[in-house]
Amino acid sequence: MSLLPSIKEPTPANARKAGTEETPLALRVEGLTKRFAGVTANDGVDFELEVGEIHCLFGENGAGKSTLSACIFGFCTPDAGQIVVRGQPVEMHSPRDAIKLGIGMVHQHFVLVPEFTVLENIIVGTQKSGWRLDDRAARQKLKSLCDAYGIEIDLDAYVWELAVGRQQWVEILKALYLDVQILILDEPTAVLTPDESARLFAIMRKMCANGMSIILITHKVAEVMQSNRVTVLRKGKAVATVQTKDTSPEELARLMVGREVSFSVNKSTVAPGDTVLEVSGLGARGYWNEAVLNQVSLSIARHEILGIAGVAGNGQKELFEVLSGVRWSREGTIRLNGEDVSRLTPRAMMDRGVGHIPDDRFREGLVGPFSIAENLILGWQRNAKYRSGLFLDRGKIAALSKTMMARYQIAARDDEVPVENLSGGNAQKVILAREFLHSSGLLLANQPTRGLDIGVIEYVYAQLLQKREEGFAILLASEELSDLFNLADRIAVMFKGEIVGVVDPKTATVEEVGMLMAGRRMEAGR
Amino acid sequence: MIRIERRIDANPWWTAGTLVAALAAGMLASALIVATAGADPFEAFRTLFFGAFGSQKAVMTTLIKSTPLILTGLATVIAFRAQIWSIGQEGQVFAGAMAGYLGSQILAGLPPLLFFPGVILFGVAGGLLLGGACAILKTRFGVNEIVSTVMTNYLAIYLLSYLLAGGPWAEIGDGASYQQSVPLPAAEQLPLLFGTKLHIGVLLPFVAAICCAVMLDRTALGYEIKALGTNPVALGHKGTNIARTIIAVMCISGGLAALAGVIELYGVGHRLKADNLVGLGYAGIIVGMIGGLRPLGTVLAGLLFGGLASGAVSMRVVSDIPASLVPAMQGIILLFVLCASVMARYKIVRGTAS
Numbered sequence: 084m085s086l087l088p089s090i091k092e093p094t095p096a097n098a099r100k101a102g103t104e105e106t107p108l109a110l111r112v113e114g115l116t117k118r119f120a121g122v123t124a125n126d127g128v129d130f131e132l133e134v135g136e137i138h139c140l141f142g143e144n145g146a147g148k149s150t151l152s153a154c155i156f157g158f159c160t161p162d163a164g165q166i167v168v169r170g171q172p173v174e175m176h177s178p179r180d181a182i183k184l185g186i187g188m189v190h191q192h193f194v195l196v197p198e199f200t201v202l203e204n205i206i207v208g209t210q211k212s213g214w215r216l217d218d219r220a221a222r223q224k225l226k227s228l229c230d231a232y233g234i235e236i237d238l239d240a241y242v243w244e245l246a247v248g249r250q251q252w253v254e255i256l257k258a259l260y261l262d263v264q265i266l267i268l269d270e271p272t273a274v275l276t277p278d279e280s281a282r283l284f285a286i287m288r289k290m291c292a293n294g295m296s297i298i299l300i301t302h303k304v305a306e307v308m309q310s311n312r313v314t315v316l317r318k319g320k321a322v323a324t325v326q327t328k329d330t331s332p333e334e335l336a337r338l339m340v341g342r343e344v345s346f347s348v349n350k351s352t353v354a355p356g357d358t359v360l361e362v363s364g365l366g367a368r369g370y371w372n373e374a375v376l377n378q379v380s381l382s383i384a385r386h387e388i389l390g391i392a393g394v395a396g397n398g399q400k401e402l403f404e405v406l407s408g409v410r411w412s413r414e415g416t417i418r419l420n421g422e423d424v425s426r427l428t429p430r431a432m433m434d435r436g437v438g439h440i441p442d443d444r445f446r447e448g449l450v451g452p453f454s455i456a457e458n459l460i461l462g463w464q465r466n467a468k469y470r471s472g473l474f475l476d477r478g479k480i481a482a483l484s485k486t487m488m489a490r491y492q493i494a495a496r497d498d499e500v501p502v503e504n505l506s507g508g509n510a511q512k513v514i515l516a517r518e519f520l521h522s523s524g525l526l527l528a529n530q531p532t533r534g535l536d537i538g539v540i541e542y543v544y545a546q547l548l549q550k551r552e553e554g555f556a557i558l559l560a561s562e563e564l565s566d567l568f569n570l571a572d573r574i575a576v577m578f579k580g581e582i583v584g585v586v587d588p589k590t591a592t593v594e595e596v597g598m599l600m601a602g603r604r605m606e607a608g609r
Numbered sequence: 610m611i612r613i614e615r616r617i618d619a620n621p622w623w624t625a626g627t628l629v630a631a632l633a634a635g636m637l638a639s640a641l642i643v644a645t646a647g648a649d650p651f652e653a654f655r656t657l658f659f660g661a662f663g664s665q666k667a668v669m670t671t672l673i674k675s676t677p678l679i680l681t682g683l684a685t686v687i688a689f690r691a692q693i694w695s696i697g698q699e700g701q702v703f704a705g706a707m708a709g710y711l712g713s714q715i716l717a718g719l720p721p722l723l724f725f726p727g728v729i730l731f732g733v734a735g736g737l738l739l740g741g742a743c744a745i746l747k748t749r750f751g752v753n754e755i756v757s758t759v760m761t762n763y764l765a766i767y768l769l770s771y772l773l774a775g776g777p778w779a780e781i782g783d784g785a786s787y788q789q790s791v792p793l794p795a796a797e798q799l800p801l802l803f804g805t806k807l808h809i810g811v812l813l814p815f816v817a818a819i820c821c822a823v824m825l826d827r828t829a830l831g832y833e834i835k836a837l838g839t840n841p842v843a844l845g846h847k848g849t850n851i852a853r854t855i856i857a858v859m860c861i862s863g864g865l866a867a868l869a870g871v872i873e874l875y876g877v878g879h880r881l882k883a884d885n886l887v888g889l890g891y892a893g894i895i896v897g898m899i900g901g902l903r904p905l906g907t908v909l910a911g912l913l914f915g916g917l918a919s920g921a922v923s924m925r926v927v928s929d930i931p932a933s934l935v936p937a938m939q940g941i942i943l944l945f946v947l948c949a950s951v952m953a954r955y956k957i958v959r960g961t962a963s
Contacts, residue, residue: 429846430848446840447843461836461844464833464849473828475832
């Protein structure tokens with residue numbers, strides 16, 4: 084079989100259809116169906132991309148966004164239906180075919196070589212230059228592209244030197260360099276500050292003005308609202324395509340979930356009580372002895388949620404690791420209800436009622452092949468509650484998991500299902516159930532809504548607020564500012580291992596927090 | 610079009626089927642080797658089978674031969690389930706035999722009811738210490754357990770060689786050139802079961818396998834071992850002391866392998882020498898793997914390998930087929946079973962693509 088795309092002659096019907104369109108179509112997908120091992124990921128999806136538009140693919144995790152884009156980019160071959168590029172039906176067998184057709188994709192996880200420079204990353208694999216790379220022409224072209232689009236990047240910097248947000252520019256530059264006409268962006272703003280994401284949208288608009296077309300995959304409502312059109316996917320079907328200007332976030336959320344969603348959070352007004360956690364002057368070093376936490380001080384009281392805002396990688400993870408006992412600090416003290424707990428093990432912290440919801444739930448919070456029941460006792464397997472004599476009390480553990488699955492609405496066939504087969508939302512519920520059950524007083528929640536669907540996020544909100552009402556002190560880090568503005572009583576912003584400002588969500592604006600996240604300190608200090 | 614897809618749920622029938630197919634394929638491949646060697650494969654398998662299971666005596670030999678293999682297999686299961694790649698079973702068998710022999714010198718003269726448990730404890734302690742030492746190297750200094758256990762294998766093997774080649778435990782006189790100790794007095798040999806030729810040690814692997822199965826399945830330690838093998842990060846984050854778990858695993862694994870050594874010494878060899886011990890630890894790795902890293906599977910695999918070993922003896926006696934064919938067969942079967950364990954995770958689908 085040839086690797087070249089087999090381009091069929093346009094049928095009269097197609098030709099006529101394309102001819103009568105007002106705006107020429109960059110891409111059309113007709114009745115695309117794709118199944119994986121009995122699961123229908125895409126079910127008769129129709130999708131149209133006009134030249135020069137930003138078209139959002141919007142939907143929950145597992146709604147079929149990724150599958151659809153994988154088919155358009157040649158990763159998957161559809162089981163039924165066809166893809167028409169600029170009026171011509173095509174059959175793609177690999178991304179190579181897609182690139183030949185002028186389709187490019189920026190993946191959620193970048194595919195860059197860290198040890199190469201920006202320039203090398205862009206031209207490697209794209210040039211037919213034999214053994215030696217001739218980069219003069221490429222450099223010229225990239226320079227002019229950077230100027231045209233206002234992308235500031237040092238072409239000779241090594242990729243590992245760049246912040247994650249900047250690596251995104253490399254990917255985009257690569258697409259521009261390849262003269263891509265249709266660009267698929269998969270959740271491009273997951274790693275960007277609000278400011279960076281605004282710049283990304285500015286660049287995207289310029290690209291569209293130059294005749295490119297962009298497919299933007301996202302599950303963030305705020306981003307969708309900046310596009311031209313939106314196609315909402317739900318359970319593998321395209322349920323609606325709407326003009327963005329004619330719709331509202333509420334309508335989109337309803338289309339995505341299939342029911343009404345309330346964004347407003349019912350937050351009771353409880354006065355904070357006694358201080359539970361008091362951290363002062365905390366400092367920690369990373370693997371290369373670099374400072375990952377520097378002079379971090381904070382305190383949380385009963386009935387209080389302290390939010391931590393910041394772009395990933397600015398010390399949030401290390402802060403949570405130190406507080407949960409996984410990592411030891413170099414300096415500073417941690418006091419829990421007055422007791423110095425600066426150098427305690429995770430075990431000792433857990434025994435003092437500290438619950439921890441880790442950001443990487445499958446790596447740090449769950450044992451994949453273990454059942455829901457077994458994961459519910461992870462860390463407490465030696466507790467007398469779950470034992471009878473020398474043995475684990477299976478009856479008691481099974482009873483517990485039945486109760487928890489009902490209380491936390493964990494959707495699974497039964498409690499023997501390995502958690503690695505659960506969706507992200509259900510897996511997160513297992514962690515919530517375990518941590519809520521075994522903790523008292525302090526809850527450390529790092530990115531508890533990451534990658535979750537709106538329905539589950541609502542649920543997590545409600546649970547955290549309930550714990551707040553019960554008298555828990557909660558430390559909540561999130562990259563989603565909406566989480567923090569909805570839940571937190573105060574928001575501390577982290578940048579490069581430091582807390583650069585603390586704001587009141589009732590008075591602060593998203594822009595203010597965004598500036599702090601980008602490293603601009605508050606004028607008034609802390 | 611036929612495609613191969615990953616299975617989402619394991620199907621026990623399919624797993625069993627692939628295993629049987631692998632054994633059959635292993636036999637077939639072995640038959641080809643026998644045929645190329647110029648012998649009659651049917652004859653070879655017939656003598657092998659009768660030598661393994663064909664008579665009461667053959668079954669007893671099989672049981673005796675499989676005893677140490679099951680124990681070293683279980684040692685492998687405990688370590689590998691925790692993803693600790695200990696291949697120190699060989700050295701731990703030697704350590705068990707040496708420590709057990711040391712026990713006989715200290716405990717000599719005690720009544721059997723105290724003597725045998727006593728020397729067995731001595732032997733187990735020997736392997737436990739050797740495994741534990743590697744665990745401490747791993748947890749304190751980050752020494753890879755594969756390296757350290759291979760090295761301690763050499764240590765144990767050459768220590769025995771030193772002790773027996775003109776060393777303190779060497780037999781003096783006629784047997785001096787054999788690198789062996791003096792034979793144990795009859796009172797210090799493991800008693801036989803109900804007038805059979807079976808020493809009572811053959812019961813131990815079954816007891817040990819049940820204990821291991823219960824431990825892995827029903828206790829907090831077993832939970833920790835399995836979690837250590839699948840997600841040590843989560844286990845550690847949730848408050849379990851990883852270093853302590855690793856030490857426990859390697860001590861238990863070392864103790865089980867050492868048990869094989871001390872039982873061989875008191876039940877079969879009746880004197881300390883390397884010939885009885887060599888290869889038991891390495892074969893145990895294969896037995897544990899073929900047993901699917903499950904205690905009860907390991908019992909079956911151990912019986913199979915014990916049968917092959919017992920059949921090899923009769924093959925050597927009855928026919929002119931070289932007994933060294935048997936280790937080759939063991940290797941071939943392992944390769945096929947490993948392939949089968951991968952196969953078991955996939956299924957064959959008759960095409961549905963467009």
